[in-house]
Every structure is written in C-alpha cells, then in structure tokens.
Amino acid sequence: MNNGDRRRVNGEAEEDDDEDEGNEDLDAWERAYADERSWEALQEDESGLLRPIDNNTLYHAQYRRRIRSLSSLATTARIQKGLIRYLCIVVDLSKAAAEMDYRPSRMVVVAKHVDAFIREFFDQNPLSQLALVTIKDGVAHCLTDLGGSPESHVKALMGKLECSGESSLQNALDLVHGYLNQIPSYGHREVLVLYSALSTCDPGDIMETIQKCKKSKIRCSVIGLSAEIFICKHLCQETGGSYSVALDEGHFKELILEHAPPPPAIAEFAIANLIKMGFPQRAAESSIAICSCHKEAKIGGGYTCPRCKARVCELPTECRICGLTLISSPHLARSYHHLFPIVPFDEVSPSLLNDPHIRLPRSCFGCQQSLLNPGNKPSLRVACPKCKQHFCLDCDIYIHESLHNCPGCESFRHSKSAIAGEE
Amino acid sequence: MASAPSKLYADDVSVLVVLLDTNPFFWSSFAFPFSKFLSHFLSFLNSILVLNQLNQVVVIATGCNSCDYIYDSSMATSPSIESGRMPALCSDLLQKLEEFVTRDEHLGKQDSLGPTTSSLLSGSLSMALCYIQRIFRSGPLHPQPRILCLQGSSDGPEQYVAIMNAIFSAQRSMVPIDSCYIGSNNSAFLQQASYITGGVYQKPQQLDGLFQYLLTVFATDLHSRTFLQLPKSVGVDFRASCFCHKKTIDMGYICSVCLSIFCKHHKKCSTCGSVFGQAHADVASASNLKRKTPET
Ligand SMILES: [Zn+2]
Ligand SMILES: [Zn+2]
Ligand SMILES: [Zn+2]
Ligand SMILES: [Zn+2]
Ligand SMILES: [Zn+2]
Numbered sequence: 001m002n003n004g005d006r007r008r009v010n011g012e013a014e015e016d017d018d019e020d021e022g023n024e025d026l027d028a029w030e031r032a033y034a035d036e037r038s039w040e041a042l043q044e045d046e047s048g049l050l051r052p053i054d055n056n057t058l059y060h061a062q063y064r065r066r067i068r069s070l071s072s073l074a075t076t077a078r079i080q081k082g083l084i085r086y087l088c089i090v091v092d093l094s095k096a097a098a099e100m101d102y103r104p105s106r107m108v109v110v111a112k113h114v115d116a117f118i119r120e121f122f123d124q125n126p127l128s129q130l131a132l133v134t135i136k137d138g139v140a141h142c143l144t145d146l147g148g149s150p151e152s153h154v155k156a157l158m159g160k161l162e163c164s165g166e167s168s169l170q171n172a173l174d175l176v177h178g179y180l181n182q183i184p185s186y187g188h189r190e191v192l193v194l195y196s197a198l199s200t201c202d203p204g205d206i207m208e209t210i211q212k213c214k215k216s217k218i219r220c221s222v223i224g225l226s227a228e229i230f231i232c233k234h235l236c237q238e239t240g241g242s243y244s245v246a247l248d249e250g251h252f253k254e255l256i257l258e259h260a261p262p263p264p265a266i267a268e269f270a271i272a273n274l275i276k277m278g279f280p281q282r283a284a285e286s287s288i289a290i291c292s293c294h295k296e297a298k299i300g301g302g303y304t305c306p307r308c309k310a311r312v313c314e315l316p317t318e319c320r321i322c323g324l325t326l327i328s329s330p331h332l333a334r335s336y337h338h339l340f341p342i343v344p345f346d347e348v349s350p351s352l353l354n355d356p357h358i359r360l361p362r363s364c365f366g367c368q369q370s371l372l373n374p375g376n377k378p379s380l381r382v383a384c385p386k387c388k389q390h391f392c393l394d395c396d397i398y399i400h401e402s403l404h405n406c407p408g409c410e411s412f413r414h415s416k417s418a419i420a421g422e423e
Numbered sequence: 424m425a426s427a428p429s430k431l432y433a434d435d436v437s438v439l440v441v442l443l444d445t446n447p448f449f450w451s452s453f454a455f456p457f458s459k460f461l462s463h464f465l466s467f468l469n470s471i472l473v474l475n476q477l478n479q480v481v482v483i484a485t486g487c488n489s490c491d492y493i494y495d496s497s498m499a500t501s502p503s504i505e506s507g508r509m510p511a512l513c514s515d516l517l518q519k520l521e522e523f524v525t526r527d528e529h530l531g532k533q534d535s536l537g538p539t540t541s542s543l544l545s546g547s548l549s550m551a552l553c554y555i556q557r558i559f560r561s562g563p564l565h566p567q568p569r570i571l572c573l574q575g576s577s578d579g580p581e582q583y584v585a586i587m588n589a590i591f592s593a594q595r596s597m598v599p600i601d602s603c604y605i606g607s608n609n610s611a612f613l614q615q616a617s618y619i620t621g622g623v624y625q626k627p628q629q630l631d632g633l634f635q636y637l638l639t640v641f642a643t644d645l646h647s648r649t650f651l652q653l654p655k656s657v658g659v660d661f662r663a664s665c666f667c668h669k670k671t672i673d674m675g676y677i678c679s680v681c682l683s684i685f686c687k688h689h690k691k692c693s694t695c696g697s698v699f700g701q702a703h704a705d706v707a708s709a710s711n712l713k714r715k716t717p718e719t
C-alpha cells in the first residue's frame with residue numbers, strides 16, 4: 001500500500017512524466033484514442049478564446065485530501081525498511097515474449113517496467129539485493145548476480161533483450177534455488193517470475209522442484225502476461241507467493257510494483273534488530289588501489305571500509321576482510337522523510353485575508369512569488385503551523401511531496417531548536 | 424521572471440542561485456577577510472550577468488540564525504543592469520547583506536542557546552529549491568537552474584536529515600548543486616550534495632585567486648560542461664549523523680524497521696519504538712558463520 005501512495009504523491013512535473021500512463025512516450029497516432037474527451041479540458045474565456053481549464057485550485061484541493069489520508073496512514077503503517085530481501089527476478093524471454101498484444105512487444109514492456117521496479121525496490125528496501133535470470137530456448141541463464149546496484153542490473157537487462165525458443169519454469173526454478181539456497185539465514189528469499197509463455201517445457205518433474213523451493217523457504221510469485229496457468233498458480237500457492245495475470249500494460253505496472261514493498265507476511269513476523277554497519281568513504285577519482293572483491297588494481301571510484309580500510313568496488317556489500325556490512329549512507333537517508341514528516345500547512349482563513357488591519361506577508365517565503373492578487377488583495381495561501389511563514393499553493397505541494405523540509409522551519413535557529421525539544 | 428514564458432531560451436541561459444555563507448563565527452576566525460571575499464564574489468556575479476544577457480542571479484544569505492533572499496537580478500528595478508552600470512548590483516546587494524547580517528546577529532542574541540558555529544545550510548538550500556521550482560513552473564522553456572554553495576563554516580550534524588531531503592529533491596528535479604568550500608577541512612554534506620546531484624565540489628587552494636576558481640569552474644553553464652574538463656572528485660565523505668547525539672559517525676547501528684542510525688547499541692529504537700530482539704545475535708553469528716566457513 002505504501003508503494004501505491006508514494007507513487008501517487010510525486011507531484012513534480014518530471015516525475016509525473018515517466019509515472020503517467022506513458023502517454024508522453026507515444027507517438028501522436030498512438031495517442032489519438034488514449035486521451036478521448038480532450039475537449040472537456042477546455043474553457044471559454046471572456047474574449048471567446050478557448051483555454052485549458054485553470055485547475056490549480058482544484059489540484060490543490062485534491063492534494064490536501066491526499067496529504068490528510070497519508071498522515072492518517074502513517075500512524076498505522078509500520079513497514080520494515082531494513083528487512084534484508086534477496087529477490088531473483090526471472091524474465092521469460094521465450095518466443096512468446098515477442099507477441100505484440102502489448103505494444104511494441106511484451107518483452108519491451110516487461111523490460112521497461114522491470115527497470116522502474118528495480119529502482120523502486122532499492123528505494124524501499126535499501127539493504128536488499130536482487131538478481132536477474134532469463135529463460136530463453138528452454139534454458140535459464142543468470143544475467144546478473146545478487147547485488148545492490150540498480151544501474152548494473154538495468155544495463156545488463158537492456159543489453160540482452162532478445163527472445164527465442166520455449167520457456168522452462170523448472171530450469172529457472174532450479175537455477176534460482178541454487179543461488180538462494182546459499183544466502184545467509186537472516187535474509188528473506190524470494191522469486192518473482194514474469195511469465196509470457198502459456199506452457200513450460202521441462203526436463204523433469206516440476207512438482208519436485210516446487211517442493212524443493214518450498215523446503216528452502218523460497219517465496220515464489222508469478223505475474224503472467226497471457227492467461228492463468230495451473231502450474232504457476234500451484235507454485236505460488238505451495239510457496240506462499242502471489243499469482244496474478246496482467247490485463248494490459250497499466251495493470252502489469254501496478255502488479256509488478258506491488259512487489260516493491262516487503263510482503264506483509266514477511267514484514268509482520270520479522271524481528272526488529274540493530275545491525276552494525278559501516279559508511280565507507282568514496283575514494284578520489286584518480287586514486288589507485290587493489291580491491292578486495294575482485295582482487296584487481298583499479299583506478300578511481302571504489303569505497304574504503306571504515307573498520308579495516310579494505311577497498312571494495314560496490315555498495316552495499318559485506319567487507320571481505322572484517323565482515324562489516326557496508327552501505328552507502330544516502331541510501332538509508334532516502335527514506336528518512338517518512339520518519340520525520342512535516343506537518344500539513346494550514347490554509348489561511350479568508351476572513352484573515354480580507355481584514356485590512358492585519359499586515360500579511362506579501363510574498364511566498366519559499367519562492368518569493370507575490371501573494372497578492374491583481375488589485376493588491378492578498379491571495380489564497382497556506383501557513384506552516386510551526387514557523388508561521390506563509391507559502392504559495394505551489395510551494396505547499398512541492399514542500400510536502402518532494403522536498404520534505406519546511407524552508408521556514410529550517411531557516412530559523414530558534415524554531416529549529418523548538419522542534420528538537422518536542423521530539 | 425514575469426516575461427519568462429515569452430522568451431526563447433537557448434540551452435546556455437542559466438539561473439544561478441548562490442547560497443552565501445555569512446556566518447560571523449567563521450569569518451571572524453578565518454584568515455581571508457570577508458571584504459576581500461566579497462569583492463571576488465561580486466566580480467563573479469557581474470561576470471555571470473555579462474556572459475549572457477538573459478542570465479539570472481539570485482543570492483540567498485545562509486546565516487547562523489536565519490536565511491533570507493538578498494539579491495535577485497530579475498527583480499532589480501533600476502535600469503542600471505541594462506545600461507551596464509554595474510555598481511548598482513553591488514550597492515543593492517551590499518545594503519541588503521548588511522541588513523541581513525545585523526538582523527541575523529540580533530536573532531542570535533535573543534537565543535539563549537549560546538553560539539553555534541554552523542550555518543543554516545538546510546534552510547537556504549530548501550529556499551533555493553522552492554525558487555527553482557517556480558522557474559520550472561514558468562513554462563516549458565525556462566533557463567537552466569543550478570545552485571552554488573559558497574560555504575566556509577563546518578557542517579551542522581543536526582541538519583543531516585533536512586539536508587539529505589533537499590539533496591534528493593534536487594536530484595529528482597535534476598538541479599546540480601555546486602560547492603565551493605573555503606573552510607579548513609572538507610564538508611561531508613557538500614561533497615555528498617555535489618556527488619549525488621552531479622555538481623562540482625571544489626576547495627580552492629589559494630583564496631587570493633578565488634575569482635579565477637569561481638569563473639573557470641562555477642561560471643560554466645550546464646550545456647558547456649559536457650565539453651569541459653571540470654575538476655574531478657577528490658573523494659566523497661559518506662559519513663552520517665547518529666540520531667541520538669547528532670554526532671558524525673562512519674560506523675553505527677541501524678534499526679532494521681526504520682533505518683534510524685545510532686552510534687551505540689540501544690534496547691529500543693527512539694524513532695519507531697521497536698524493541699530489539701535476539702535477532703541481533705542471530706545476524707551477527709550468521710554473518711560470522713558465513714565469513715568463517717571458507718577458512719575452517
Ligand atoms: Zn572489486
Ligand atoms: Zn572491513
Ligand atoms: Zn512559493
Ligand atoms: Zn515551518
Ligand atoms: Zn549517538
């Protein structure tokens with residue numbers, strides 16, 4: 001649930017671009033029917049010209065509803081961000097993935113949303129790791145090893161985007177089982193299969209493989225792209241995963257992103273613990289050192305373990321020398337705005353705005369935009385209940401949905417210390 | 424800025440938001456006088472405005488107790504900019520700066536907290552980002568915004584979460600944060616800010632030549648940067664602040680529920696209230712096992 005809400009609150013224009021139904025990416029001829037009733041977004045102005053409806057205030061009202069429902073959610077939700085999940089994504093690249101019922105093809109649509117999913121997954125599970133496996137010509141290949149860098153996974157997938165032959169669920173599960181069986185016991189083992197084919201071409205008894213996965217506590221989930229298949233459903237039921245079949249691209253995106261937050265079944269039973277971790281420094285671009293992971297001399301980049309000073313190439317990882325879990329601290333910090341949310345701003349009441357005896361700020365504290373209507377009347381604005389500064393409606397949305405800091409509270413030392421005192 | 428949508432912007436037109444550190448505790452103890460620094464700084468601002476007549480400069484003062492806008496070239500009402508008489512910029516800015524410094528000092532006296540040596544970078548950074556969103560809203564064709572932090576005082580670990588929030592928001596909006604750090608050590612906050620947002624971090628070696636550093640490194644617009652060899656990173660300090668004492672640490676304990684950072688072991692998480700179970704020992708032994716198996 002957290003995931004869906006989070007995506008919807010991203011109010012920034014450029015985020016909306018890639019989060020929207022992908023209309024921006026379509027060519028004009030493709031878009032023609034996507035946006036029916038476009039005339040309803042028009043309005044006639046005084047001079048008889050057609051203009052798009054100014055839905056600024058409308059938009060702001062929607063946003064305020066969202067903020068209110070979010071803040072009520074935040075009190076009940078307790079999501080284990082620090083769960084260590086080991087997830088294998090299995091992408092079916094058999095010939096069924098070339099079908100064009102998804103445009104331009106299933107394969108391209110899957111790759112696009114796997115890209116978004118991987119980034120969202122690491123945002124929501126900063127300490128977790130992920131591996132990519134593909135099925136092609138009846139054989140399963142490991143595309144990337146378990147690792148924590150979204151870029152390397154995405155790059156590997158985009159480079160191998162071609163399909164042929166049959167699909168084999170059993171081969172994929174066998175390969176994945178081999179990987180996940182090795183990971184430490186505190187990690188949660190999961191498989192997510194993105195299945196295009198309607199059949200599976202297996203070398204042996206797949207039921208045995210399913211029982212093997214069940215025994216190793218590997219939670220298997222499948223998202224189908226064509227129709228429901230018995231064996232997939234059986235696999236998910238046996239291992240405690242979820243099975244769903246996508247109706248169209250939008251639905252597929254929704255289904256795959258549901259797997260980004262930790263599954264509630266895992267989150268509920270996990271025990272809270274304190275994990276000792278190090279925040280390595282990134283070395284200068286010109287420095288040369290021998291890394292402990294590949295045992296090679298490398299120029300530039302790389303991180304230094306704060307405890308034993310060994311060099312590692314990528315984060316997150318476990319130091320090969322001293323065993324300390326190493327993580328990039330910004331990775332953790334990405335979720336801190338959930339911990340310290342800023343309070344919703346109050347709308348300044350119209351009676352206050354119309355009172356000529358009160359001198360109200362003339363410009364927005366954040367962006368300096370004038371808060372006066374034409375005719376020098378004070379316009380609609382909001383005020384931070386803590387620092388009492390006034391903000392324009394645009395800043396209100398930006399501050400709560402992207403910045404997560406109140407510029408007013410942050411720029412006064414005494415109001416800051418007052419907040420610290422409350423905690 | 425009111426006329427912004429009607430203008431056609433080339434890709435080398437920039438809006439530069441400068442965050443100017445005015446912390447009196449830093450400047451009074453620093454070898455390079457503030458007045459000298461200002462003359463380099465003002466020449467730099469003039470150069471930016473001369474480089475392209477559509478360029479815009481906004482200056483936000485980062486004080487010790489408050490932050491405020493002190494200059495905006497698009498708001499300059501006097502026709503002096505167009506006629507090329509530069510002193511107007513200087514007098515405008517210097518007057519506002521003086522007012523700001525006096526006000527900031529006054530705020531400090533009201534406070535019984537005692538002198539604080541860090542500046543409110545989280546405040547000025549947040550204001551700059553709000554301003555830049557307004558530029559994005561001005562229309563599909565807008566000048567390219569970027570932020571330059573001219574910072575001297577050391578990091579305030581208590582601002583860690585706020586500064587990280589601002590950095591991520593800048594990254595999402597693709598606004599680079601450049602840092603020119605003139606203090607004695609390096610600033611971990613600014614190194615991270617520039618690294619994450621794709622800006623340039625530099626610590627000038629000779630402050631007498633500050634103007635040259637500013638002009639050759641920080642005056643370049645984002646489009647030109649693709650053709651230039653800008654200073655490479657000399658490393659990034661990824662240390663974080665612990666939530667319990669606001670201390671800067673390179674190793675610590677992380678709550679598995681909310682990812683809060685603590686400098687030492689606690690029984691209960693002060694942020695989310697989780698009570699830590701035996702699993703801690705479990706994790707430790709599991710990783711120990713894993714590590715030791717190859718050796719035994
Ligand atoms: Zn290596
Ligand atoms: Zn180590
Ligand atoms: Zn505003
Ligand atoms: Zn506030
Ligand atoms: Zn502490």
Ligand SMILES: [Zn+2]
Pocket residue numbers: 678679680681682683692693694695696697
């Ligand atoms: Zn916690």
